Amino acid sequence: MKQKLFTLASSVTDKTFLGRKDRADFPQLGLENIDIKIDTGAYTASIHCHHIEEISRDGNRLIRFRLLDPSHPKYHERVFTSADYREKLVKSSFGTTEKRFLIKTNIVLFGEELPVELSLTERGEMKYPVLIGRKLLKGRFIVDVSRLNLSYRQKRKNEKESERKR
Secondary structure: OHHHHHHHHHHHHHOOEEEEEEEEEEEEHHHEEEEEEEEOOOOOOEEEEEEEEEEEOOOEEEEEOOOEOOOOOOOOOOOEEEEEEEEEEOOOOOOOEEEEEEEEEEEEEEEEEEEEEEEEEEEOOOOEEEEEEEHHOOOEEEEEEEEEEEHHHHHHHHHHHHHHOO
């Protein structure tokens, strides 16, 4: 039993601590310092979108959407289209199942660009436009619910150090 605990403790140190809330960048989507909430109860990550629709162009199926909404301070009117998407039935935190579209993109946390699959959903009534689920967290992060903005603080610290060196 002691050996097993020791192994667990040493494997914990290989992971990065992440607080319950933070800010992240999504370079391919043109979003910086977007508020995120860590949700260990969710499997996939999700992002607030509106005008999400499947379209056909030149015989190809595409997904078209706008990120966030006009009431969000980081909103831009950019319309995204992608042929690289899939559909999935997702059970929401309210217990309802809905069809969602998922896209692949990258998220930047602690200065590292990581691949992430985002489900596109209307989250206008929610405080945080992005939820990060277990799929991204697993094997990389330990969530410390008593902490906040650990990645964002590191980013700001690195930016200040870079400014001082100039």
